[in-house]
Amino acid sequence: MKLQGKVAIVTGAASGFGRAIAERFVLEGARVIVADTNGAGAAEVADGLGEAAIAVQCDVALKADVEKMARAATEAFGGLDIMVNNAGTTHKNQPLLDVDEAEFDRIYAVNVKSIYLSTLAVVPIMDKRGGGTIINIASTAGVRPRPGLTWYNGSKGTVITLTKSMAVELAPRKIRVNAINPVMGETGLLTQFMGMADTPENRAKFVATIPLGRLSRPHDIANAALFLAEPDSAFITGVALEVDGGRCV
Numbered sequence: 001m002k003l004q005g006k007v008a009i010v011t012g013a014a015s016g017f018g019r020a021i022a023e024r025f026v027l028e029g030a031r032v033i034v035a036d037t038n039g040a041g042a043a044e045v046a047d048g049l050g051e052a053a054i055a056v057q058c059d060v061a062l063k064a065d066v067e068k069m070a071r072a073a074t075e076a077f078g079g080l081d082i083m084v085n086n087a088g089t090t091h092k093n094q095p096l097l098d099v100d101e102a103e104f105d106r107i108y109a110v111n112v113k114s115i116y117l118s119t120l121a122v123v124p125i126m127d128k129r130g131g132g133t134i135i136n137i138a139s140t141a142g143v144r145p146r147p148g149l150t151w152y153n154g155s156k157g158t159v160i161t162l163t164k165s166m167a168v169e170l171a172p173r174k175i176r177v178n179a180i181n182p183v184m185g186e187t188g189l190l191t192q193f194m195g196m197a198d199t200p201e202n203r204a205k206f207v208a209t210i211p212l213g214r215l216s217r218p219h220d221i222a223n224a225a226l227f228l229a230e231p232d233s234a235f236i237t238g239v240a241l242e243v244d245g246g247r248c249v
Contacts, residue, residue: 001029002230007077009033009069009122011060011114012087014041016187017137020218021084021225026052028226031077035060035069036087060087060114061106070121080125082229085115086137092192093148104151111155115162123175131174135228136163137221138179140244156181160240167238176237178228183244185216211246 008025012018014036022032022045032053036042039057046055056072058065073080089110091099115136126132141149142156163179170177184206207214224243227233242248 001027002226002232003082004029006030006081006229007032007073007079008082008084008229009035009073009080009118010084010086011035011058011069011118012137014038014045017182017185017218017221018084018086019045020222021086022053023049024219024222024226025082025229026050028230030082030229033069033073033076060085060117061109063117063120066114066117066121070118070125073122074125079129080122081129081132083118083122083126083132083134084137084225084229085118085135087114088137088139090149090152090192093146095148096150099151107151107155108158111152112158112162115159119166123170123173126175127173132176133229134166134170134175134177135225136177136179138163138181138240140181140183140242140247143181143240143242144248163240164238171237176228176234178233178237179240180221180224180228181240181242181244181248182216182221183210183242183247185218185221187218209247210244211249214245216243216245 008030010018010022013022013034022034025032026049034042034046034053035056035058037059042055046053054076056069058069091103136159138159139156141153142160145153167177220243
């Protein structure tokens with residue numbers, strides 16, 4: 001098993017990409033903190049994973065919650081090796097002038113500030129293990145933005161830049177930092193990204209922009225996260241890996 005003996009935190013793990021990552025990590029031998037604002041959903045996922053997982057209700061935009069999440073890893077499993085910053089949110093696909101300030105603030109708090117807060121919380125813990133790996137779930141939106149998602153696009157572009165800068169600064173601590181850029185995926189946020197009902201006709205408009213002819217799926221992102229977390233990728237840091245079916249070509 002590729003992650004035997006490793007301890008991971010996965011945020012936004014009650015559903016979608018995060019759930020698939022947590023499940024794959026446990027399958028590969030890791031013990032996982034399943035973190036989500038949806039405490040009941042996180043508990044359901046953790047219960048399904050058995051003794052290798054525990055649930056933590058956590059708003060990743062709140063320092064106290066993030067610190068509680070990090071403590072849970074040390075208290076339950078003795079440390080931390082892998083931090084997956086997966087939790088994210090968006091505004092509905094709409095003209096940029098129609099997004100109100102509160103929604104803008106929430107997007108940047110969840111998508112960007114959360115990485116700042118988790119870094120403060122987990123780097124000292126990883127130092128005690130002699131290193132670790134941080135994986136930030138960014139988006140193709142930060143590389144090849146679609147109209148109507150301007151403020152969300154900007155938040156994910158920030159995540160990509162943070163990933164590269166963090167990778168350089170944390171390298172002397174033996175902490176690798178990488179990002180994954182999924183294309184639009186089959187998750188609970190799909191209708192917001194599309195800005196319209198998820199009908200076969202509407203979905204086809206977006207699928208037509210992806211050379212491999214489909215949206216991303218949770219297992220696609222979980223497989224990429226596993227690669228970036230496992231020892232075989234030990235010399236990879238500062239990469240934003242596009243898992244996009246060719247969308248960014």
